[in-house]
């Protein structure tokens with residue numbers, strides 16, 4: 001690592017709202033640009049709607065941002081700060097293992 005190089009701060013977004021953070025790539029203080037994409041919760045809700053017979057409404061979770069994961073980007077250099085996952089399956093798995101005392 002060259003002298004004077006600073007490490008990028010690790011950041012895991014905790015919500016879908018834009019945050020003001022220093023960008024580790026362009027070194028500017030920026031407000032993150034948030035883009036939404038389908039995640040685990042989107043598909044989970046769509047499957048639930050299909051299972052309960054609401055096939056016609058199964059596409060709604062794919063159209064509504066509150067059901068999607070939020071990706072935080074730098075508006076200047078498009079660096080990805082992280083993703084806020086509404087349904088984090090790996091975290092659920094860790095919580096279940098911890099609750100059952102299997103760790």
Ligand SMILES: [Zn+2]
Pocket residue numbers: 023024025026027028030074075076077078079
């Ligand atoms: Zn940037």
